[in-house]
Amino acid sequence: xxxxxxxxxxxxxxxxxxxxxxxxxxxxxxxxxxxxxxxxxxxxxxxxxxxxxxxxxxxxxxxxxxxxxxxxxxxxxxxxxxxxxxxxxxxxxxxxxxxxxxxxxxxxxxxxxxxxxxxxxxxxxxxxxxxxxxxxxxxxxxxxxxxxxxxxxxxxxxxxxxxxxxxxxxxxxxxxxxxxxxxxxxxxxxxxxxxxxxxxxxxxxxxxxxxxxxxxxxxxxxxxxxxxxxxxxxxxxxxxxxxxxxxxxxxxxxxxxxxxxxxxxxxxxxxxxxxxxxxxxxxxxxxx
Amino acid sequence: xxxxxxxxxxxxxxxxxxxxxxxxxxxxxxxxxxxxxxxxxxxxxxxxxxxxxxxxxxxxxxxxxxxxxxxxxxxxxxxxxxxxxxxxxxxxxxxxxxxxxxxxxxxxxxxxxxxxxxxxxxxxxxxxxxxxxxxxxxxxxxxxxxxxxxxxxxxxxxxxxxxxxxxxxxxxxxxxxxxxxxxxxxxxxxxxxxxxxxxxxxxxxxxxxxxxxxxxxxxxxxxxxxxxxxxxxxxxxxxxxxxxxxxxxxxxxxxxxxxxxxxxxxxxxxxxxxxxxxxxxxxxxxxxxxxxxxxxxxxxxxxxxxxxxxxxxxxxxxxxxxxxxxxxxxxxxxxxxxxxxxxxxxxxxxxxxxxxxxxxxxxxxxxxxxxxxxxxxxxxxxxxxxxxxxxxxxxxxxxxxxxxxxxxxxxxxxxxxxxxxxxxxxxxxxxxxx
Numbered sequence: 001x002x003x004x005x006x007x008x009x010x011x012x013x014x015x016x017x018x019x020x021x022x023x024x025x026x027x028x029x030x031x032x033x034x035x036x037x038x039x040x041x042x043x044x045x046x047x048x049x050x051x052x053x054x055x056x057x058x059x060x061x062x063x064x065x066x067x068x069x070x071x072x073x074x075x076x077x078x079x080x081x082x083x084x085x086x087x088x089x090x091x092x093x094x095x096x097x098x099x100x101x102x103x104x105x106x107x108x109x110x111x112x113x114x115x116x117x118x119x120x121x122x123x124x125x126x127x128x129x130x131x132x133x134x135x136x137x138x139x140x141x142x143x144x145x146x147x148x149x150x151x152x153x154x155x156x157x158x159x160x161x162x163x164x165x166x167x168x169x170x171x172x173x174x175x176x177x178x179x180x181x182x183x184x185x186x187x188x189x190x191x192x193x194x195x196x197x198x199x200x201x202x203x204x205x206x207x208x209x210x211x212x213x214x215x216x217x218x219x220x221x222x223x224x225x226x227x228x229x230x231x232x233x234x235x236x237x238x239x240x241x242x243x244x245x246x247x248x249x250x251x252x253x254x255x256x257x258x259x260x261x262x263x264x265x266x267x268x269x270x271x272x273x274x275x276x277x278x279x280x281x282x283x284x285x286x287x288x
Numbered sequence: 289x290x291x292x293x294x295x296x297x298x299x300x301x302x303x304x305x306x307x308x309x310x311x312x313x314x315x316x317x318x319x320x321x322x323x324x325x326x327x328x329x330x331x332x333x334x335x336x337x338x339x340x341x342x343x344x345x346x347x348x349x350x351x352x353x354x355x356x357x358x359x360x361x362x363x364x365x366x367x368x369x370x371x372x373x374x375x376x377x378x379x380x381x382x383x384x385x386x387x388x389x390x391x392x393x394x395x396x397x398x399x400x401x402x403x404x405x406x407x408x409x410x411x412x413x414x415x416x417x418x419x420x421x422x423x424x425x426x427x428x429x430x431x432x433x434x435x436x437x438x439x440x441x442x443x444x445x446x447x448x449x450x451x452x453x454x455x456x457x458x459x460x461x462x463x464x465x466x467x468x469x470x471x472x473x474x475x476x477x478x479x480x481x482x483x484x485x486x487x488x489x490x491x492x493x494x495x496x497x498x499x500x501x502x503x504x505x506x507x508x509x510x511x512x513x514x515x516x517x518x519x520x521x522x523x524x525x526x527x528x529x530x531x532x533x534x535x536x537x538x539x540x541x542x543x544x545x546x547x548x549x550x551x552x553x554x555x556x557x558x559x560x561x562x563x564x565x566x567x568x569x570x571x572x573x574x575x576x577x578x579x580x581x582x583x584x585x586x587x588x589x590x591x592x593x594x595x596x597x598x599x600x601x602x603x604x605x606x607x608x609x610x611x612x613x614x615x616x617x618x619x620x621x622x623x624x625x626x627x628x629x630x631x632x633x634x635x636x637x638x639x640x641x642x643x644x645x646x647x648x649x650x651x652x653x654x655x656x657x658x659x660x661x662x663x664x665x666x667x668x669x670x671x672x673x674x675x676x677x678x679x680x681x682x683x684x685x686x687x688x689x690x691x692x693x694x695x696x697x698x699x700x701x702x703x704x705x706x707x708x709x710x711x712x713x714x715x716x717x718x719x720x721x722x
Contacts, residue, residue: 091324181324211325218318221326231329232318244328 006110006148012273018115018280020080020173021200021262046070081124081137081171082116084109084147085162087178088129090224092156095210099156100268105177105206106151107272112175113147115280124171125150128160128182137171159225166190166201175279177204180252181225192259202262202279205252209267211245214238292365300360304353311343348713355706362699375679376468377407378457379422382477384413384448385586385651392504394429397476400502401426406468408460412453414587418460447587448483450475450673454491461495461685470679474500479673481665489672497680499673529633530570533640533649546653553626562622566655570629571597582610583631588647592639595632603628607652616652625656 049058049069059072086109092102113123117139124137125147133150135143163186166174174194176187180203191201214221214233223229233241249265256263266275291297323329343349379400387393401407401422409422419425457473464471473495477483492499525531528550545565549557550572561567583590585607596609603617606627616629629652639645665673 094322094324096322179324181327211323214323215321219321219323220318221321221323221329223326224322224324226327229326231326231331233321233323233326233329234318237329237332241325241329244330245325248328 006107009107009111009272010114012271013111013115013276014118016115016118016277016280018112018119022198044073047073079119079121079139080116080173081122082112082173082175083124083126083137083169083171084113084175084177085126085128085165085169086151087160087162087176087182088127088154088156089159089182090157091159091179091181092206093224094208101179101206101208102156104266104268104270104272104275105204108204108206108266108275109151109175109177110144110148111272111276112279113144115276116173117144122171123147124169126165126169127151127154128162128165128178129154129156130158130160132160132165134165162187163190166194169194172198173200173202175202175204177206179206184252188255188259188261191261195260200262203256203264204275204279205249205263205265207249207265207267209269212267213242290367291361292367294364296364297360300356300364303360304356307352307356308343308349311345311349312341345713348710351706351710351713355703355710358699358703358706362696362703366693366695366699372682373406373468375405375470375472376464377405377472377474378410378460378464379407380410380412380416380450380453380457380473380475380477382413382448382453382475382479382483383411384480384483385654386448386478386480386483387504388478389504390429393476393478394426396502396504397429398426400474400476405472406464408464410453410456410460412450412456413448414452415449416452416456418456448477448480449485450477450479450483451485451487451491454488454495458491458494461680465680465682465685469682471497471682471685472500472679473497474502475673476502476504478503479665479670481669484665484669484673488669492673492675495675495680496684498675498677501670501674527635528572529635533633533645534653535640546655548653558621558626561624561626564623564656566624566627568627568629568653570631570652583615583648584608584610585616585648585651588644588651590639590642590644590648592642592645593634593637594639595634597630597632599630600628607631607648618656620656627652627656 046059046062047070049071053071057071059070062068062070086105088102092105093099094101109125113125116123120139122137122139123143125133125135127133127150133154135146135150159182161183162176162178163183166176166187167190174191176191178187191203194201218232218234221231221233231237253263253265262279264275264279377400379397381397382393383390397409401409407422409419409425411417411419411425453475461471461473479501530548530550534548547557547560547565547567549567549569553567553569557567557569580591580593581596583592583594591610596615599614600617603619603626605614605617607614607616607629609615615631616627618625618627631652633639640649
């Protein structure tokens with residue numbers, strides 16, 4: 001397998017750890033702290049023996065010294081299934097010249113998948129496109145290649161909702177790489193449900209500089225997903241547009257924080273590896 | 289081709305430039321740009337005012353510019369302006385009875401017609417006639433050996449009218465001004481005082497320039513002097529019906545004199561005429577009055593109970609009856625003439641007291657070659673007629689209603705077509721911008 005254009009990215013994120021934000025419930029031995037206490041060698045604490053505990057876990061040395069029965073507890077490590085959902089609607093095909101948003105979104109998805117896969121986590125991919133593409137989380141070695149192939153074979157177009165993918169994702173950790181210009185409210189509602197059930201939802205908001213500051217001069221801005229939305233962007237409207245757009249982004253970030261959705265804004269000039277490190281590092285901080 | 293109102297062209301050009309400018313800055317649909325966040329742009333208008341480097345809607349712009357330029361060109365009053373001569377001339381030639389010597393008058397006229405300047409010749413006596421061909425008219429005048437042959441016999445004794453001649457000149461002036469920078473007016477006339485009338489000065493004022501007066505040398509108008517008694521050799525018996533009429537007639541003096549004969553002429557009369565005298569044979573037996581009839585001589589007409597004698601068989605008719613037959617004729621002989629009058633004058637009645645008859649009688653008793661009833665015009669009248677020095681410029685004589693260029697209706701037609709086309713094209717462009 002060759003990583004192709006993603007080679008540099010994969011090299012850049014090699015060694016990055018992406019710990020789970022909370023203890024995971026998985027039983028498969030992995031890299032993330034598990035909710036389960038078991039027989040691993042990683043000592044955690046002593047607990048007084050209770051009826052029903054396995055007598056083999058009693059620390060006999062401590063019993064001999066203190067004449068009290070304590071059970072030796074250890075921390076288990078588990079894997080964390082991760083589903084990456086990428087928005088492939090027409091709004092991601094921007095700017096038309098180089099499709100920078102889509103390109104950066106693909107790199108972020110591949111980078112996160114590579115980081116998760118390096119920790120032996122099963123990684124899955126869902127492309128919200130028409131028709132949709134879903135790759136269930138797998139830990140096999142070829143999963144990254146399959147993801148890259150699927151992403152490279154997709155052209156963003158039309159409009160597909162993200163909420164169904166959030167709802168149906170078979171992974172406790174869900175990453176959404178999107179520009180949030182689709183079904184935002186439905187997606188947030190689905191994310192809240194997932195978080196309430198113990199899951200983790202990460203939103204990577206991909207923004208182009210041309211969206212923050214559109215090209216100068218008068219333009220007839222046409223929404224690629226809703227062709228009927230045609231607005232004139234000239235001098236006076238530009239300031240109002242920027243004010244409205246930034247306000248919307250701030251409100252959206254606040255809404256995500258309130259819903260305990262981890263939110264990252266990724267502007268396309270920012271290297272994907274840097275974005276991946278931000279997300280992984282922030283997760284580490286949250287885990288601590 | 290030139291334009292009488294070139295400033296309208298300038299206005300049209302400015303308007304066309306303004307139209308182009310408006311097409312550059314007009315409300316235009318801005319360039320389309322796919323922007324995923326277009327929803328955050330306030331929904332206002334879809335057209336913006338901006339300056340473009342190239343005008344849009346070139347067809348519409350072309351129609352509008354063509355419309356403006358065509359209309360401007362049409363309203364700029366294009367006129368045909370053929371090659372203009374520096375000078376044109378109107379010559380008023382007097383052929384009335386005031387002219388004593390037609391040969392001298394023609395001599396005066398000739399230089400004005402042969403110097404190469406485009407000239408319109410107007411022959412005038414009591415009426416003015418524009419000669420169709422001045423050269424041909426001059427030739428005809430030159431070939432005339434006698435005054436009566438050169439002129440219409442009835443006009444020979446008429447009184448010239450300078451007013452009529454000036455009116456004709458006033459009409460010819462603008463026509464000549466269309467093709468010349470200046471127009472010169474020349475009057476070849478002895479300028480008798482009776483050729484001026486009350487309207488002459490006011491009509492003269494319409495000619496915006498000086499007038500050249502060419503008075504035939506030594507053709508001055510004979511002064512009114514003397515009386516019938518002094519110059520008219522009469523052999524009238526007291527009961528002759530002509531006696532009271534001629535007693536009131538004033539006959540101009542001249543180098544020659546007038547001899548009235550009521551009977552057949554003899555050798556002495558012929559010799560008298562040949563030596564330059566005027567012999568008027570006015571038969572006493574000119575017929576009994578047969579009823580009211582008309583007698584016309586020049587501009588004078590007498591309607592009275594007159595006797596009609598036998599019409600003269602020879603000579604130039606100088607008076608006619610109402611039916612056109614000759615009532616008097618004149619035959620040149622030597623330096624003078626013999627005049628035959630076949631008009632019977634009633635013995636009773638007030639006919640001799642009528643002004644018209646007296647003028648007719650005066651004309652019949654006038655010396656050869658016309659009516660010499662009037663003297664030369666005074667210097668003041670001639671000076672007023674001459675007016676200021678200088679030629680009349682074409683601009684001052686220009687007829688406001690000049691010949692429009694035949695292109696004008698086409699220009700207006702193009703403008704109208706462009707206006708209609710503009711409506712159609714605008715109707716197509718508007719939905720596209722919506």
